[in-house]
Amino acid sequence: MKVKLFSILAEEIGSTIDLSLNDGFYAKDVKDSIKKAYPDFSDILDQSLVAINEEYANDEAFKLADVTEIAIIPPVSGG
Amino acid sequence: MSLIKITDQPINTDELTKSLIHPEFGGVDIFIGNIRKFTDEIETEKIEYTTYKQMAEKEMQKLADQVLAKGMDVVMVHRVGELELADIAVFIGVAAPHRAEAFENCQFLIDQLKKTVPIWKKEYDRDKIRWGGLGE
Numbered sequence A: 001m002k003v004k005l006f007s008i009l010a011e012e013i014g015s016t017i018d019l020s021l022n023d024g025f026y027a028k029d030v031k032d033s034i035k036k037a038y039p040d041f042s043d044i045l046d047q048s049l050v051a052i053n054e055e056y057a058n059d060e061a062f063k064l065a066d067v068t069e070i071a072i073i074p075p076v077s078g079g
Numbered sequence B: 001m002s003l004i005k006i007t008d009q010p011i012n013t014d015e016l017t018k019s020l021i022h023p024e025f026g027g028v029d030i031f032i033g034n035i036r037k038f039t040d041e042i043e044t045e046k047i048e049y050t051t052y053k054q055m056a057e058k059e060m061q062k063l064a065d066q067v068l069a070k071g072m073d074v075v076m077v078h079r080v081g082e083l084e085l086a087d088i089a090v091f092i093g094v095a096a097p098h099r100a101e102a103f104e105n106c107q108f109l110i111d112q113l114k115k116t117v118p119i120w121k122k123e124y125d126r127d128k129i130r131w132g133g134l135g136e
Helices: A007-012 A027-037 A039-047 B013-018 B053-068 B099-116
Strands: A002-004 A016-018 A049-052 A070-073 B003-007 B027-034 B042-051 B073-079 B081-084 B088-096 B119-125 B129-131
Touching: A007 A039, A007 B119, A027 A039, A027 A049, A027 A070, B003 B053, B013 B027, B013 B088, B027 B099, B042 B073, B053 B073, B053 B099, B073 B099, B088 B099
Parallel strands: A002 A070, B003 B073
Antiparallel strands: A002 A016, A049 A070, B027 B088, B042 B081, B042 B119, B073 B088, B119 B129
């Protein structure tokens, strides 16, 4: 499953990353698998949120069939 | 008519302001955010904004909807791309029957935008590059 990255993560890692996620995955699983591959970015990932289908994810489990888009949202800084 | 968008073009404040003037609203409050040169001793040269556009516009719309539901009009425009000093990054306008609601809701929109809308700044300062939201 492709995961979109933004801001410093996009610049350092790339604009997308391919992850294998299990059915019924949680937002935390997405961050944990990126942390495993890129331990240097653990701190930023801890501060980041996960968006599923363009909505911030909470603690719910996601079925792969319902997911069209995943993104990591580092701390925002618009304005 | 409310207007919510992310653009890579300069923000035309006159046009946006005019769009908020209606006979049913007696007060329009506008917040304009532009690129500041100094933050204490840190000197900024330019800022590059990036966004997750589809989601950012959705999140902006959610905020605007809360104000629109109270019968006011709203304009929220954020510029992305490379901005020079004094360039306008964001325009928030609220038109309301009376000034108190206009002030209050305009502040609400910019404060919330800074917390929830997926837009990021990469600040090119004289001494180094800083990423907004991440501290040093």
